Amino acid sequence: MKRFLLPLGLLSVLVGGRTRADEGMYLLNRPPRELLQKKYRFDLADAWLQRAMKASVRFNNGGSGGFVSPDGLTATNHHVGAGLIQKLSVGGKDYLRDGFYARTCAQELKCPDLELNVLQNITDVTELVQAAVKPGLTPAQAEAARRGAIARIEKESLAKTGLRSDVVTLYHGGLYHLYRYKKYTDVRLVFAPERAGASFGGDVDNFEYPRYCLDVCFFRAYENGAPAQTPDYFRWSTQGPKEGDLVFVSGHPGTTNRLETLARLKHRRDLTLPYTLRLLRQREALYQQFSAESPDQERMARTDLYSVANARKAYTGQYHGLLDPAIIARKAADEAALRQFVDADPKRRKRYGPAWQQIARAEEELAPFEVEYFLLERGDGFDSRLFRIARAIVRLTEEVVKDDADRLREYRSAALESLRFQLFSPAPIYPELERAKLAGSLAFLAEVLGGEHPVVVKALGGKGPAARAAELVAGSKLKDPAARRALVEGGREAAAKSSDTMIRFARLLDDAARALRKRHDELEEVERQAYANIAKARFERHGTSVPPDATFTLRLAFGVVKGYQVAGEEIPFATTFAGLYRRAEEQKYREPFTLPRRWLDGKGKVDLATPMNFVSTADTIGGNSGSPVLNRAGELVGLNFDRNRHGLIRNYVYTDEQARHVSVHCRAVLEALRRLYGADDLTRELTGGR
Amino acid sequence: MKRFLLPLGLLSVLVGGRTRADEGMYLLNRPPRELLQKKYRFDLADAWLQRAMKASVRFNNGGSGGFVSPDGLTATNHHVGAGLIQKLSVGGKDYLRDGFYARTCAQELKCPDLELNVLQNITDVTELVQAAVKPGLTPAQAEAARRGAIARIEKESLAKTGLRSDVVTLYHGGLYHLYRYKKYTDVRLVFAPERAGASFGGDVDNFEYPRYCLDVCFFRAYENGAPAQTPDYFRWSTQGPKEGDLVFVSGHPGTTNRLETLARLKHRRDLTLPYTLRLLRQREALYQQFSAESPDQERMARTDLYSVANARKAYTGQYHGLLDPAIIARKAADEAALRQFVDADPKRRKRYGPAWQQIARAEEELAPFEVEYFLLERGDGFDSRLFRIARAIVRLTEEVVKDDADRLREYRSAALESLRFQLFSPAPIYPELERAKLAGSLAFLAEVLGGEHPVVVKALGGKGPAARAAELVAGSKLKDPAARRALVEGGREAAAKSSDTMIRFARLLDDAARALRKRHDELEEVERQAYANIAKARFERHGTSVPPDATFTLRLAFGVVKGYQVAGEEIPFATTFAGLYRRAEEQKYREPFTLPRRWLDGKGKVDLATPMNFVSTADTIGGNSGSPVLNRAGELVGLNFDRNRHGLIRNYVYTDEQARHVSVHCRAVLEALRRLYGADDLTRELTGGR
Numbered sequence A, B: 001m002k003r004f005l006l007p008l009g010l011l012s013v014l015v016g017g018r019t020r021a022d023e024g025m026y027l028l029n030r031p032p033r034e035l036l037q038k039k040y041r042f043d044l045a046d047a048w049l050q051r052a053m054k055a056s057v058r059f060n061n062g063g064s065g066g067f068v069s070p071d072g073l074t075a076t077n078h079h080v081g082a083g084l085i086q087k088l089s090v091g092g093k094d095y096l097r098d099g100f101y102a103r104t105c106a107q108e109l110k111c112p113d114l115e116l117n118v119l120q121n122i123t124d125v126t127e128l129v130q131a132a133v134k135p136g137l138t139p140a141q142a143e144a145a146r147r148g149a150i151a152r153i154e155k156e157s158l159a160k161t162g163l164r165s166d167v168v169t170l171y172h173g174g175l176y177h178l179y180r181y182k183k184y185t186d187v188r189l190v191f192a193p194e195r196a197g198a199s200f201g202g203d204v205d206n207f208e209y210p211r212y213c214l215d216v217c218f219f220r221a222y223e224n225g226a227p228a229q230t231p232d233y234f235r236w237s238t239q240g241p242k243e244g245d246l247v248f249v250s251g252h253p254g255t256t257n258r259l260e261t262l263a264r265l266k267h268r269r270d271l272t273l274p275y276t277l278r279l280l281r282q283r284e285a286l287y288q289q290f291s292a293e294s295p296d297q298e299r300m301a302r303t304d305l306y307s308v309a310n311a312r313k314a315y316t317g318q319y320h321g322l323l324d325p326a327i328i329a330r331k332a333a334d335e336a337a338l339r340q341f342v343d344a345d346p347k348r349r350k351r352y353g354p355a356w357q358q359i360a361r362a363e364e365e366l367a368p369f370e371v372e373y374f375l376l377e378r379g380d381g382f383d384s385r386l387f388r389i390a391r392a393i394v395r396l397t398e399e400v401v402k403d404d405a406d407r408l409r410e411y412r413s414a415a416l417e418s419l420r421f422q423l424f425s426p427a428p429i430y431p432e433l434e435r436a437k438l439a440g441s442l443a444f445l446a447e448v449l450g451g452e453h454p455v456v457v458k459a460l461g462g463k464g465p466a467a468r469a470a471e472l473v474a475g476s477k478l479k480d481p482a483a484r485r486a487l488v489e490g491g492r493e494a495a496a497k498s499s500d501t502m503i504r505f506a507r508l509l510d511d512a513a514r515a516l517r518k519r520h521d522e523l524e525e526v527e528r529q530a531y532a533n534i535a536k537a538r539f540e541r542h543g544t545s546v547p548p549d550a551t552f553t554l555r556l557a558f559g560v561v562k563g564y565q566v567a568g569e570e571i572p573f574a575t576t577f578a579g580l581y582r583r584a585e586e587q588k589y590r591e592p593f594t595l596p597r598r599w600l601d602g603k604g605k606v607d608l609a610t611p612m613n614f615v616s617t618a619d620t621i622g623g624n625s626g627s628p629v630l631n632r633a634g635e636l637v638g639l640n641f642d643r644n645r646h647g648l649i650r651n652y653v654y655t656d657e658q659a660r661h662v663s664v665h666c667r668a669v670l671e672a673l674r675r676l677y678g679a680d681d682l683t684r685e686l687t688g689g690r
Helices: A033-040 A046-055 A078-088 A126-132 A139-161 A262-291 A297-321 A325-343 A346-352 A355-366 A371-378 A384-400 A413-423 A431-451 A452-462 A463-472 A481-497 A501-542 A577-586 A597-601 A644-653 A666-676 A680-687 B033-040 B046-055 B078-088 B127-130 B141-162 B263-291 B293-323 B326-343 B346-352 B357-378 B385-399 B413-423 B431-449 B452-459 B465-474 B481-497 B500-542 B576-585 B599-603 B645-651 B666-676 B680-686
Strands: A058-061 A064-068 A073-076 A116-124 A165-169 A175-184 A186-192 A217-223 A244-249 A553-558 A564-566 A570-573 A574-576 A613-616 A628-630 A636-642 A661-665 B056-059 B063-067 B073-076 B116-123 B165-172 B176-183 B185-191 B218-222 B244-252 B555-560 B564-566 B569-570 B574-577 B613-617 B628-629 B636-643 B661-665
Touching: A046 A058, A046 A116, A046 A244, A058 A073, A064 A078, A064 A244, A064 A452, A064 A628, A073 A636, A073 A644, A073 B141, A078 A186, A078 A297, A126 A139, A126 A165, A126 A175, A139 A165, A139 A175, A139 A413, A165 A413, A165 A570, A175 A217, A175 A661, A244 A636, A262 A297, A262 A325, A262 A355, A262 A371, A262 A431, A262 B263, A262 B431, A297 A431, A297 A644, A297 B431, A297 B465, A325 A501, A325 B569, A346 A501, A355 A501, A371 A431, A371 A452, A371 A501, A384 A413, A384 A463, A384 A481, A431 A452, A431 A463, A431 B078, A431 B263, A431 B293, A452 A501, A463 B574, A481 A501, A501 A570, A574 A577, A577 A613, A636 A644, A636 A666, A661 B176, A666 A680, B033 B645, B046 B056, B046 B116, B046 B244, B056 B073, B063 B078, B063 B628, B073 B636, B078 B185, B078 B218, B078 B293, B116 B555, B127 B141, B127 B176, B141 B165, B141 B176, B141 B413, B141 B500, B141 B574, B165 B413, B176 B218, B244 B636, B244 B666, B263 B326, B263 B357, B263 B431, B293 B326, B293 B431, B293 B645, B326 B346, B326 B500, B326 B645, B346 B500, B357 B431, B357 B452, B357 B500, B357 B555, B385 B413, B385 B431, B385 B465, B385 B500, B431 B452, B431 B465, B452 B465, B452 B500, B465 B500, B481 B500, B574 B576, B576 B613, B613 B666, B636 B645, B636 B666, B661 B666, B666 B680
Parallel strands: none
Antiparallel strands: A058 A064, A058 A116, A064 A073, A073 A217, A116 A175, A165 A175, A186 A217, A244 A553, A244 A628, A564 A570, A574 A613, A613 A661, A628 A636, A636 A661, B056 B063, B056 B116, B063 B073, B073 B218, B116 B176, B165 B176, B185 B218, B244 B555, B244 B628, B564 B569, B574 B613, B613 B661, B628 B636, B636 B661
C-alpha cells in the first residue's frame, strides 16, 4: 500500500512533503475498512457497502450511474446517456439539442439498446481458472484452456442463478473473480436537459476546472412493463458536501495501467498511444467535416464526434504524462524496488524473477503486428456500424456451432443474450455517415499499412476508398434489424451464401483478422501468466491492500472535497450558477458556450449562489462518468462527470496535489429541475417528498 | 505532347471518347502558340504575352495576383492576403472579421513583410549549370558544384541588373532557367471584404463547387513612398466570360508531380503523404482547440488554422487519388511507354535507361530518414515562429562568413535581402500561440520518433512538452525585431554566446538537422541527374512541348468556361448572388455560412442575377490562388481562387471531365464594391473611369 500512497515525492508536477493520499479504486469485496477508520475515523458498515453495491448501476455503453428512488429511477451523466438520447431522436425530434422531460411514466421513452447491470455478488474463482492451465502447455493451449474454464464457470453460473455472469481478470492475471449482475434491458428516458447546458464549454472545458455543467440525465429501469422495484437506492442530498468533507465514488472505472511493467508502459508510449492519437485525430477531423456540411449531418454525427474528441483529449493527456521523464523515473523506481524484493530471496527469484523479461519479450513480439491487429481485428480500418454488425453476424453464426470452450470469448453462451440485444437494436443507421466513416477509415488503413499491403488491396477491391465505401454501404440490407435476424437464424450457410455486400466484405477479411487475434491472444496469455507471478510477488510484499487496475467493474474510491492551486491562484472547491452565466458572457455565447434559451430566460428565477460543480481528491478514471458521489451517510451528494487536466495521468500514477475529479453538485440538479424545468414530480421523487 | 493531352481514356473517373484536353502550365518563354492557333484559332501575340508577364504578380507568401491599374493597384484572393490582413489587425482592430477599405491613399495600410515579385525576363542557363557538374564527381561533390554554379549565376545577375535573380530547376533537373524579378516591398492594403463573405462556406465548401465567395482583396505596390507606376496592367472586364469562352490563367502554380517516376509516386503514397496527413491533422486539432478557448485566441490562430485545414483537404484529395488503382495504372503505362522508347535504341538505352532505377534506389535510401528530415530540418517538430527566427539567425550568422558557393542555398547572397525582410518583420507574435504550437509539435516529434530517440530526449531537455515549450518561449526575446537585428549584427559570436532560450534551442539541434539536410540534398542530386536524363529522353520523344511540373514560377494555362455533370446533374458554369443568399439560408446561417451584416442588410440593393463565381477547364494548382483569369483581349474576367474536388488529383494527372478551377467573376467584384461597399473610387480605378 505504502508505495501506492507515496508516488508523489518524485513527480515533477508536485512539490511539498505530503506523505499520504487517497489513491485507490477498491474492490467491493476487499474494501479499505482499516484505512478509512484510521485516516477518516469512518466505519464502513456492511449495510452501507451493500447499498453502494446494489444501488450502483453499470451502463453497458460505458458509464456508471445509480438508483435514486425505490422505483427504478436512475441518475447518470448526460454524456453517458447522450448516445441513447440521440438514438431516440427520430421523426424530426432532436432531444439532444432541445432536452426531454417525461412528466408521466407513460411519456417515458424506451431505449433501443441500453442494458443496465447491477452487481449482486462476487466470488473468487482464481483457483478454478488457474487449475485449468496445466504446467507445460504452450501459450496457445494455455490460452484455450483458460478461455474454456472461464466460459464454463460463466455458463454454469448463468444456468444456476439466471444472473449475468462475468469472470473478471484482476491484476492482469493475478486473480479471477466471478461477478453476477442483475440485468435491465427495458430502460426508459425520463429527463435530459439541453446539451448546451449539460456540456456547457464542450471540448474546450472538457478535462478542465472550474466547470459549469448540468451533466445529468435520468432513466428508469423497468421490469415486466412496470417501473422496477429498487429498494436499494441512494437518497438525493438536499445539502451537498462542504469543503473538507469525506466523499466516496461508487462506480465503474474503465481502465488504469498502474500495475503494468515499465516495458509495457514504454510500449504504450512509443507505439500504442502514438497510433491511437493518429487514429483519433483522423476520425475527429472526418466527423467534424461531416458535421459541418449540414445541420442534419451535424445531428447524425454529434455523439460520435463527442466521444472521439473526448478520447483524443484524454489520450493526449496520458501521452504527455508518459513523456514526462519524472513519471517514467518514478515507475522505474517502483519496479526496481519490487524486483529487488523478488531477487532478495532465491525462491522468489526463481518463481517470479523471469516475469518482467517475459512481458518485455511479449511486447517485442507484439510490436510488429499490433497496429495491424487494431486495424483488422479491432476494426479501426472499417469504421462503420454496418461493418460491425456484419462481422458480428459472420462470427456469431460460425462460433455458436462450436463447443463453448472453443469459441471466441465474446461469443460464449453466457454473453449471447447481451450480444443479440445489441445486434438487433433498431437504432437508426445513417447511410451518408456510414459512407463517410468507412471511406475515411479505409484510407486510414492504407495510410498506416501502405497502398500495396495485401489487406489494403483486398479491402479496397480495386477501387478508391470513397467508391469502395459507397458500394459496400449501398449493397447492404443490414440497416434493417429483420435482415440481421434472418441471417443469424439462417446460420453459417445463410451468411456464407449471402450476397449482402457488407457480409461479403466481413467474410473477405475474417481469416486475416482471426489470425492476428490468435497471435495477439497467445501473447496476452504469456503476459497473463507473468503478471500472475508479479501479482504474487506484490501480495507477498504488500498483502492484498494494493487494489487492482480498473476493469470496468464496480469499485469504491474515497477522497476529500477540496480546492487546489494553479500558478499561485486558489481554485475553490465549488462553482456556482453565477459563474456559469459569467463564463458564457466572457465567451460571447459562441459555441460551445451557448446557453439554452430556457437558461438565459430563467436567470432571474435561479438562486445564483447555488453550487454547480465541485471537486474532490477521490481516485477516478474514464468509466466513472455518472458515478454517484456519496457522503458518510450514503446519500448522493453529486454525480462524478470528469477529471481536471492534472488528473489525465491517473492511468499511470495517482496524484492529488492538483488532480481532481469533477462532479455535478446535488443542489444544482434540484435547483435546475425546480426553477428552470418546473420538474416538480421528478424533484419530489428524488427527495422522497422532502 | 500527345500523351499529356491523352491521359483520360484510362482513368476510371472518366468516360467517353475525348481525345484532347486543356492540360498544361506553360513556361512564358515556351508558350503554346501552335496549339492555341490550331484548337482555338487564337493568335498569341507578343504584346499579349508581354503584358501577361509584366502585369502578373507573385505574392511571396505563396500566391498570385495581378496589376489592375496603372497606379500599382494589385488584385489577389482574400485568402492570399489574409495573413497580411491579420498582421495588420493590431490595437483592437480585426480587419479579417470586419473588412477594410482605404478611401484615400493616405488610409492604405503598409504590410510588415509582404514582398511582390514581377517577372521581367527569363534566360536559359542549363548549360552553365550542367557544365559545373563534371563527370565522375560524387553526389556530394556534384551537389556542391551545382549549388555553387547557381549561386554564382544569381549573384552576377543581381549585381548586373539589380533585379531579384532566381535560378529555377525545371523538369526536376532537365533545365535550369534564370528568372529576374522586379521586387516591391512597400505594399499597402487597399480593400478587403469581411472574411465571412470572402470565404463563405469555409472549410466545408473549400475545394467544392458550386461556390459563392467574394475571395478578393486589393493591395497597392509603392515605390519611393508613392504608388508604383505599372503601365502593364490588366483591364478589369465589365462583362466577364460566357459559357464556351476561351480563358487564360496567368499565375504561379506551386507544385505538381506529373513527371515524377512511379517509384517516387509510390514513395509519396506510402510514406510522404501519410506522414503529411498525420502532421496536418495534429496541427489542425491543436489550432482548433486553441481557437475555441477564447475569442482572442480565435483571432490569433485564424490564418494558421485556415492554411492547415486547406492543406489537409488538398493532401487528402491527392492521397485518395493515389489510392485509386486506375490512376496508378495510368502512370505505370505512361512510364512503361517512355522506357520502351528508351530501350528501343541502344544509345538511348545506355544513356537514359538506368535513370528510373537510380531514382528508385534514391527513394529507398531516403525512406528511413525522410520523416526525421521533415521533423528536424524542415522543422515540423518545432512549430513556432520564434524557433524559425532563431534558426534563421543561427544559420545566417554561420553561413554569411562562408563563400557564397559553400552556403546553404537559402543563405546565398542573392537571397539575403528578401530573407532579412522576412526576418526583421515587425508582425506580431503571440506567446500563448507559440507555447501551444511548440508543445504540440514537440509531442508530435516524440509520437513519430519515439520517446527515447536521442533527438527527442535532447529537444525535451528532461521536461514534458508543455513545460519545455513554456520555458523556451518565456526565455526568448526574439519577439522583438530589434533583438533579432542585434544578434544578426553581432554575427556568429553573438549567436554562440546568446543566452536566449530559443537561440540555444536552435543551436542544440542544428548539427543533427544539418546532417539530415546533407544526406537529403545528396539524394536529391542523384535524382536531379537521373531526371535530367529522363527529361532528355522525353524531349527526344515529344520535343519540348510537354511543359515542366509547376515550380511556383509564372505559367500560362488556358481552358474553356464550362459547366459539368455530377451523378447526372448539370452543374452550371456560373453561380449568382441569389444562390449565395439561398445557401446561407439552407445552412441556417451557422458557421461557416454566416454572412456579413452588410451583405444581409444590402440584399435588396444587389442585382441578384449577377454572376458570383465561375469555372473553367484551365490547368491550375495551389499557388495559382489569386491568378488573373484573362479573355482573348487580355482583360481580367475573374480571379482564380480554387479547384473543385475533382481537381484535387491534378498534382498527378490532369482531367477535365469534371475537374475545374473556380474563379471569382469580375462582375461580382464590381457589383459588391458598388452596391455593398460604396467603393466608388476603387470601382472607378478598376474600370478606368468606364
